[in-house]
Amino acid sequence: MSNADKSLAKSQSESKTKFRLAGHDLTKTREQNDFYPTPPSGILPFLEKESFKGSIWECACGDGAISKILLDKGYDVYSSDLIDRNYGDVGIDFLDSNKKYDNIITNPPFKLSLPFVYKALESVNYKVAFLCRITFLEGVARQKMFQETPIKNIYIFSRRITFINPNNGNKTHGGGMLAFGWYVWEKGFEGKPTIDWI
Numbered sequence: 789m790s791n792a793d794k795s796l797a798k799s800q801s802e803s804k805t806k807f808r809l810a811g812h813d814l815t816k817t818r819e820q821n822d823f824y825p826t827p828p829s830g831i832l833p834f835l836e837k838e839s840f841k842g843s844i845w846e847c848a849c850g851d852g853a854i855s856k857i858l859l860d861k862g863y864d865v866y867s868s869d870l871i872d873r874n875y876g877d878v879g880i881d882f883l884d885s886n887k888k889y890d891n892i893i894t895n896p897p898f899k900l901s902l903p904f905v906y907k908a909l910e911s912v913n914y915k916v917a918f919l920c921r922i923t924f925l926e927g928v929a930r931q932k933m934f935q936e937t938p939i940k941n942i943y944i945f946s947r948r949i950t951f952i953n954p955n956n957g958n959k960t961h962g963g964g965m966l967a968f969g970w971y972v973w974e975k976g977f978e979g980k981p982t983i984d985w986i
Contacts, residue, residue: 909975922966
């Protein structure tokens, strides 16, 4: 193997490692509908920091990972999802729904997180809470959204959350390499967000 070929092979290997660390799925085993159930470690610390009054809609409930914990905590929870995962009302397209609840708490499909924010804020009386990557703060379109819809609280996980691919049991999202946080909007809030750690 020539020096040029060795250099190219090394560069390709380093690039693949960087993409994996950034959460890219190079094996093409990513769940088709962005279904990665939220582990208890991804919701319980958040509920110690933020409380909710009234009903809660888990609008992308998946298999009920978040909903079950909310119910255990005594909340009144309605659960729905577009895809049938044996939990909640199925076939409900959140983005086309006209339902309204006091609050929405969910781990939205990442590729739809921006339209989910706008729809969620139309669909609540009080609060919206989304579990998203820290990189959700980036981007021109999201900057515009944050300016139009001031966020009240951001709770950043001190420890990385490890999600499990439900199809094969493998760790996903960089195997716990990506940073996540809870983003909370409150109707009527104006001002700058408070950042805290959980």
